Amino acid sequence: MTTLARIPQLLVYGIISGSILSLGGIGVSLTYSILGFSNFAHGDFMALGAYIALGLFTLFTGLGIPNTRFGPLSFGFGFTVAFILAIALTAIAVILIDRLLFRRLRRSGPIILMMSSIGVALGLRNILQFFWSPQPHYYTQMIQRAVSLPALGIRIKPDEVFIIATAIVLVVLVHSFMRYTKMGKAMRAVADNATLAQVTGINTDRVIIWTWVIAAGLAATAGILSGIENKFITPELGWQMLLSIFAGVVLGGIGNPYGAILGGMVIGISEEVSTAFISTGYKPAVAFVIMIIMLLVKPTGLLGRKN
Amino acid sequence: MEHFVGIINYIIFFAVTAGTYGILALGLNIQWGNTGLFNIGIAGFYALGAYTSALISGLPPSAWEGRTFGGFQLPFIFGLLGAAIVCGVVALLIGMPTLRLRADYLAIATIGIAETIRLVLNNESWLTNGVWGFQQIPSPLYKTIHGASSAYLHSHPNLPIWIHDLIAKSYDWFYLALVLVVLFILYLIMERLVHSPWGRVIRAIREDEDATAMLGKNTFSFKIQALILGAMIMGIGGSMYAHYARFISPISFKPLYGTFIIWVMLILGGSGNNKGAILGSFVVWGIWAGTDFLTKYLPFSATQSASLRVILIAVSLEVILLWRPQGLLPPKKQLFTLK
Numbered sequence: 001m002t003t004l005a006r007i008p009q010l011l012v013y014g015i016i017s018g019s020i021l022s023l024g025g026i027g028v029s030l031t032y033s034i035l036g037f038s039n040f041a042h043g044d045f046m047a048l049g050a051y052i053a054l055g056l057f058t059l060f061t062g063l064g065i066p067n068t069r070f071g072p073l074s075f076g077f078g079f080t081v082a083f084i085l086a087i088a089l090t091a092i093a094v095i096l097i098d099r100l101l102f103r104r105l106r107r108s109g110p111i112i113l114m115m116s117s118i119g120v121a122l123g124l125r126n127i128l129q130f131f132w133s134p135q136p137h138y139y140t141q142m143i144q145r146a147v148s149l150p151a152l153g154i155r156i157k158p159d160e161v162f163i164i165a166t167a168i169v170l171v172v173l174v175h176s177f178m179r180y181t182k183m184g185k186a187m188r189a190v191a192d193n194a195t196l197a198q199v200t201g202i203n204t205d206r207v208i209i210w211t212w213v214i215a216a217g218l219a220a221t222a223g224i225l226s227g228i229e230n231k232f233i234t235p236e237l238g239w240q241m242l243l244s245i246f247a248g249v250v251l252g253g254i255g256n257p258y259g260a261i262l263g264g265m266v267i268g269i270s271e272e273v274s275t276a277f278i279s280t281g282y283k284p285a286v287a288f289v290i291m292i293i294m295l296l297v298k299p300t301g302l303l304g305r306k307n
Numbered sequence: 308m309e310h311f312v313g314i315i316n317y318i319i320f321f322a323v324t325a326g327t328y329g330i331l332a333l334g335l336n337i338q339w340g341n342t343g344l345f346n347i348g349i350a351g352f353y354a355l356g357a358y359t360s361a362l363i364s365g366l367p368p369s370a371w372e373g374r375t376f377g378g379f380q381l382p383f384i385f386g387l388l389g390a391a392i393v394c395g396v397v398a399l400l401i402g403m404p405t406l407r408l409r410a411d412y413l414a415i416a417t418i419g420i421a422e423t424i425r426l427v428l429n430n431e432s433w434l435t436n437g438v439w440g441f442q443q444i445p446s447p448l449y450k451t452i453h454g455a456s457s458a459y460l461h462s463h464p465n466l467p468i469w470i471h472d473l474i475a476k477s478y479d480w481f482y483l484a485l486v487l488v489v490l491f492i493l494y495l496i497m498e499r500l501v502h503s504p505w506g507r508v509i510r511a512i513r514e515d516e517d518a519t520a521m522l523g524k525n526t527f528s529f530k531i532q533a534l535i536l537g538a539m540i541m542g543i544g545g546s547m548y549a550h551y552a553r554f555i556s557p558i559s560f561k562p563l564y565g566t567f568i569i570w571v572m573l574i575l576g577g578s579g580n581n582k583g584a585i586l587g588s589f590v591v592w593g594i595w596a597g598t599d600f601l602t603k604y605l606p607f608s609a610t611q612s613a614s615l616r617v618i619l620i621a622v623s624l625e626v627i628l629l630w631r632p633q634g635l636l637p638p639k640k641q642l643f644t645l646k
Contacts, residue, residue: 036641040347040418098344101625110630111410115570116628118347122567123621126614133610243422246415254411281430288419295404295412 018268019167025260027215033191037113038147043238048222053086068256094216135252136232247287253304326486332584334540340578350565351421351583356545360386383447394542398571439555
């Protein structure tokens with residue numbers, strides 16, 4: 001097949017991967033703007049979510065809870081419940097990590113927090129490796145047939161439609177939350193100016209908890225969706241995506257959740273389309289080069305404000 | 308006395324590795340400890356130094372190696388200097404777009420360059436021999452020293468076994484001395500630099516960059532210089548590692564061994580203190596090696612034990628950050644801040 005004829009299919013892959021990167025990026029962007037540091041454990045929050053879902057799903061299957069598949073999708077009731085519970089449990093785990101570490105280090109400044117997040121990243125990843133081994137685990141062994149759309153020159157699986165749809169729904173939800181709820185407005189106020197927000201009576205501690213709920217919830221979702229797309233998960237799944245996620249966040253404008261969505265999409269699509277021209281192994285390097293070019297041209301990113 | 312050779316081997320291996328980490332920690336100390344530059348891509352510079360040195364001093368491509376380039380068989384010192392220069396150039400390229408921005412950007416960019424270097428090592432077989440890496444990297448003066456000690460042993464067949472073993476390992480003793488000498492020279496240079504006017508400026512940048520800029524210092528230029536200098540030292544560390552291990556491949560430079568553990572060494576030892584950096588390297592490497600021994604007695608598989616050790620290191624980092632962020636040997640004189 002000629003290179004050009006492969007482009008539509010690669011665009012589809014790019015949108016799928018971009019959906020996952022965007023969900024991861026929103027969390028990175030929110031923690032950056034509200035808590036003031038780059039969270040290098042974010043990728044491992046994704047892996048944590050993916051493994052909690054795996055653990056619950058295995059438990060449910062053992063208890064005999066049915067997993068009748070939803071139509072053409074590769075999963076059903078049992079997995080969906082595990083999915084939703086995993087989002088909640090990941091959020092709780094992350095809030096506990098915040099209480100235990102990040103909250104105590106907040107006065108020490110952003111770089112110490114960054115360093116602490118690297119420790120959390122390594123610790124979490126190795127806890128997952130301890131219990132589940134570094135080997136891949138499978139959500140399902142089922143091989144799903146892709147639906148062919150010859151008019152567009154693409155093939156897409158029902159699961160992949162589900163991933164894109166989930167990402168769209170969540171982005172709309174996060175947008176509505178930030179725009180129309182009191183907590184969402186408080187979060188934006190803290191992001192703009194934390195001291196001023198505190199003076200006006202906003203409870204910054206509650207804002208921080210909600211930030212973690214959204215960031216960790218979306219991270220868990222992104223981790224589980226990547227497991228659905230690839231069919232397997234490893235403890236390193238989030239770490240492997242972290243550079244691409246950061247590249248997307250910087251590209252869109254660090255601290256701006258909408259920029260993270262746009263940036264994640266651009267990075268996802270660029271990485272996949274690049275495989276038509278260069279070795280697949282260089283995907284993260286493509287993200288990195290795009291990020292460096294953006295920093296040289298406009299460090300505030302596509303949607304960033306002037307500093 | 309049968310284990311004697313094993314013990315000598317272990318001591319030498321331990322000290323050479325700790326000394327190499329000491330070199331890397333000195334490099335990080337210039338960047339982070341003195342200037343406040345957050346480099347989390349040490350593994351990239353470490354690998355780049357090792358590969359550059361191996362390409363300059365190593366064997367030319369042969370039938371069993373897939374590469375088509377390099378292997379100039381130049382003396383070790385050229386490999387060492389080449390490693391430092393290449394790492395310095397890469398640091399310049401990374402520093403230019405990021406050092407005018409918030410610290411986060413440098414952090415992300417250094418992770419990015421480390422990952423990119425790792426990908427190049429894995430994929431560009433013509434240059435790096437891919438996942439197989441380089442073998443038979445020559446050690447400096449190996450033939451001379453090993454030849455002399457073999458000849459001596461040959462002419463003195465009736466030596467006690469432990470003296471025989473000590474002499475048989477004479478090359479390893481030599482390399483250990485070499486690592487320690489390089490470490491010591493770098494330490495002296497760093498001490499001189501840190502206490503020079505240049506050192507006062509970079510420490511002022513760490514304390515308060517805006518105030519330093521207000522005093523008329525071009526902070527961007529000083530930060531670039533510190534980043535380059537640190538990276539060059541890391542390259543020297545990589546070179547020292549390559550010529551000792553004699554075999555390098557991309558997995559030798561994973562972020563855990565190449566970046567994270569060095570951070571823990573510096574923070575535990577005392578950021579901003581060159582002695583602390585070296586002390587931290589030996590202490591943390593001692594703990595790391597000691598836990599390897601301990602985990603053999605735990606009822607876990609080898610991979611589980613490996614994970615446990617990493618968890619232990621991660622927990623220690625958090626404990627230090629929470630309760631003793633200044634480390635074992637904090638820097639002596641703190642500058643006054645204008646805040």
